[in-house]
Amino acid sequence: MNDAPETCDVLVIGGGNAALCAAITAAEAGASVLILEAAPKAYRGGNSRHTRNFRCMHHGPLGPLIEDYTEEEYLADLMKVTGGRTDDRLARLAIRTSEECLPWMEAHGVRFQPSLSGTLSLARTNAFFLGGGKSLVNAYYRTAQRLGVRVLYEANVTHLTLEDRQVTRVAYSHDGQDKAVAPRSVVVAAGGFQADTDWLARAWGPAAKNFLIRGTPYNRGVVLADLLEQGVDQVGDPTQCHAVAIDGRAPKFDGGIVTRLDCVPFSIVVNKNAERFYDEGEDVWPKRYAIWGRLVAEEPDQVGYVIIDAKSLELFMPSVFPPIAAQSIEELAQKMGLPPAKLRTTVDDFNAACGDTSAFHPTELDGVATTGLTPPKTNWARPITEPPFYGYSLRTGVTFTYLGLKINERAQCSIGGTPMQNLWAAGETMAGSILGQGYLAGFGMTIGTVFGRIAGKEAASHAN
Incomplete structure (x- = not known):
């Protein structure tokens, strides 16, 4: 709908998973709801368009999920990747x-498929969306439309007026005009600031100019910056983010999930000097893939290179781009712009450090490790000897940033520790409340769904 109301019960800023969960929940509670989405309709949904799955606690089989996944195991997985940098109360919430969210998602149009095999190993922990994140987003928009939620696309929020700890007016631009709405309640679900590369560079330094942005180019942190400048309580470190190593040939923005590389466990990874710099076999991929974006960011020119051989080519989900292939390590080095003699030495040293590979198991920690090598490879260490040899370039791909709005268990924002009267946050905008560092596959969707629903419920209750 293209009408622009001057007031509403609940205004939702953003158009992705968290925003839609908030809007649907508020509408079902009887509130009039308006969504302001910065993207054009064809690109609606924020980073949720690129997601694949939802990490879910469950007691016994649930939907596509098998066996069980307990609260304590889930929390232990989260603590491992965050190094304990999380709010325990919000994490446990x-x-x-999450267990009640999966049936709720199904009831609101989301469909699931069996989880994928291979390096993902998620059949017990993560429910995969049939048709991916775009299908989820479209299902939620259809549900929202049936509930009477109004949506304005290409609506860029520019300022929230705060008076006495409440939002009294929200200014935005739409159809080339400056407009405003006076909502009773506001839910901010507008993502992080990762698409503003100048802001990334202020936090990370000039190296950030070499980063690629995996998700939407519309998450520029305008609303986040506006609220932080007005004293709304913040959480998180601006240098922490969900960053993974992606195919170096990916576009600057919006490459999405298809540019991710899952081959690291079966490879050696070297920098531009053909030197290894980290244990490629540290843990199963869903628990460790998100560290590689930061690792690559710390290498010269913020680039890395994956080297595998023919026996590993079918063990992982490939990038949308084909690998570089060669019949020898030296030829591969030349094609990838690496020093051939040095890469030959690195591969030979690695191969010499490999031992018995009979216990190799691609989807489990197998203990097939190197001996006497620094850094070691502690699992899946097989010699790289079988031509053709293959390579991918790696660059840091930022999904979303963790600097955000601090919330309580009601998803309520605050100023000076005192809850605001009518401002809530959900999704990537507040994910830093739980993710101090690192990432766990599918957990961003968990955060967005859980706190989107909470924020929508609380916002509607206040408005009514």
Whole structure:
């Protein structure tokens, strides 16, 4: 709908998973809801368009999920990747509530498929969306439309007026005009600031100019910056983010999931000097893939190179781009712009450090490790000897940033520790409340779904 109301019960800023969960929940509670989405309709949905799955606690089989996944195991997985940098109360709230979210998602149009095999190993922990994130987003928009939620696309929020700890007016531009709405309640679900590469560079330094942005180019942090400048409580470190190593040939923005590389466990990874710099076999991929974006960011020119051989080519989900292939390590080095003699030495040293590979198991920690090599490879260490040899370039791909709005268990924002009267946050905008560092596959969707629903419920209750 293209009408622009001057008031509404609940205004939702953003158009992705968290925003839609908030809007649907508020509308079902009887509130009039308006969504302001910065993207054009064809690109609606924020980073949710590129997601594939939802990490879910469950007691016994649930939907496509097998066996069980307990609260304590889920929390232990989260603590491992965050190094304990999380709010325990909010983390447990997200984990516990995730179990009831999956049936709610199905009831609101989301369909699931069996989880994928191979390096993902997620059949017990993560439910995969049939048709991917775009299908999820479209299903939610259809549900929202049936509930009477109004949506304005290409609506760029520019300022929220705060008076006495409440939002009294929201200014935005739409159809080339400056407009405003006076909502009773506001839910901010507008993502992080990762698409503003100048802001990334202020946080990370000039190296950030070499980063690629995996998701939407519309998450520029305008609303986040506006609220932080007005004293709304913040959480998180601007240098922490969900960053993975992606195919170096990916576009600057919006490459999405298809540019991710899952081959690291079966490879050696070298920098531009053909030197290894980290243990490629540290853990199963869903628990460790998100560290590689930061690792590559710390190497010269923020680039890395994956080297595998023919026996590993079918063990992982490939990038949308084909690998570089060669019949020898030296030829591969030349094609990839690496020093051939040095890469030959690195591969030979690695191969010499490999031992018995009979216990190799591609989807489990197998203990097939190197001996006497620094850094070691502690699992899946097989010699790279079988031509053709293959390579991918790696660059840091930022999904979303963790600097955000601090919330409580009601998803309520605050100023000076005192809750605001009518401002809530959900999704990537507040994910830093739980993710101090690192990432766990599918957990961003958990955060968005859980706190989107909470924010929508609280916002509607206040408005009514």
